[in-house]
Amino acid sequence: MPTITRKRRSPPLVGRFYDTLFSDPLLGEFWGEAFANCGYWDDGVTDGHSAGNRLVDESLRTVPPEHIARVLDVACGHGGTTARLLEHFPNAEVFATGIDAGQLTQAAQNAPAAHFEVASPLSLPFEARSFDLVACYEAAFHFDTRADFLAECARVLRAGGWLVMSDLLMLRTTGYMPAANYLAGPEAYADVLRDAGFSDVTVVDITTPGWRGFRRALTRFLAGKPPSALSMRDQLMASVVWSYVIRFNVLVAARR
Numbered sequence: 001m002p003t004i005t006r007k008r009r010s011p012p013l014v015g016r017f018y019d020t021l022f023s024d025p026l027l028g029e030f031w032g033e034a035f036a037n038c039g040y041w042d043d044g045v046t047d048g049h050s051a052g053n054r055l056v057d058e059s060l061r062t063v064p065p066e067h068i069a070r071v072l073d074v075a076c077g078h079g080g081t082t083a084r085l086l087e088h089f090p091n092a093e094v095f096a097t098g099i100d101a102g103q104l105t106q107a108a109q110n111a112p113a114a115h116f117e118v119a120s121p122l123s124l125p126f127e128a129r130s131f132d133l134v135a136c137y138e139a140a141f142h143f144d145t146r147a148d149f150l151a152e153c154a155r156v157l158r159a160g161g162w163l164v165m166s167d168l169l170m171l172r173t174t175g176y177m178p179a180a181n182y183l184a185g186p187e188a189y190a191d192v193l194r195d196a197g198f199s200d201v202t203v204v205d206i207t208t209p210g211w212r213g214f215r216r217a218l219t220r221f222l223a224g225k226p227p228s229a230l231s232m233r234d235q236l237m238a239s240v241v242w243s244y245v246i247r248f249n250v251l252v253a254a255r256r
């Protein structure tokens with residue numbers, strides 16, 4: 001039986017954004033009530049749930065499953081990523097954290113074999129060197145700061161342990177990302193990982209199969225819905241604002 005302990009409140013702007021996003025029935029249908037990320041849209045991927053699974057698969061390409069006994073999924077949202085991690089590592093103990101207890105309740109339904117805890121990504125309630133793998137999909141750009149989160153990942157990972165992440169690089173001025181998290185591109189991201197004590201660092205630009213694939217697929221999905229489902233103004237605003245704000249979508253892998 002999954003356990004969800006400790007309550008913590010989301011920061012206001014981002015918290016409201018995710019309250020709306022996770023309670024939207026259309027987006028729930030798009031992501032199969034499990035994911036909230038751009039996913040990875042390559043050949044054969046035709047829906048948001050499969051794209052979310054594919055993103056996790058792609059992130060684990062260089063991680064040998066036989067070395068993975070304890071896994072942590074940070075900012076797991078509705079737990080689609082956690083469920084996929086359980087499929088990759090069926091013999092591992094899988095933990096997942098989030099900042100919002102409501103999201104974790106849904107996550108526990110999607111990944112009942114995992115252990116869930118409400119916790120700040122900057123102060124993870126786990127012992128040093130206690131994980132073989134830490135994953136974090138499309139959330140670290142929000143954390144205040146990403147560099148502090150990477151230091152926390154370095155603390156909870158054992159020597160040689162793996163860090164895998166997808167992330168977004170945004171304009172400095174957006175309210176959805178602390179200005180301190182601004183990075184010009186994948187190379188700058190790799191430098192930050194090395195500064196945090198990681199080696200074997202790769203930061204791959206997945207903007208085309210990730211963010212652009214997501215935009216195309218969501219546009220197609222919404223176009224098939226009744227016109228009243230979403231106002232034209234909302235559709236245009238979302239499209240214009242987000243295409244301006246998001247500069248890169250990256251996939252990160254590194255070792256402690």
Ligand SMILES: C[S@@+](CC[C@H](N)C(=O)[O-])C[C@H]1O[C@@H](n2cnc3c(N)ncnc32)[C@H](O)[C@@H]1O
Pocket residue numbers: 010011014018034035036037074075076077078079080081098099100103120121136137138139142143144
């Ligand atoms: C884009 S969603 C990704 C969710 C999940 N990882 C996935 O891939 O489906 C971003 C997640 O980060 C969480 N989040 C946003 N800001 C946060 C913060 N400052 N601290 C912890 N979590 C945060 C949100 O509540 C949300 O669950």
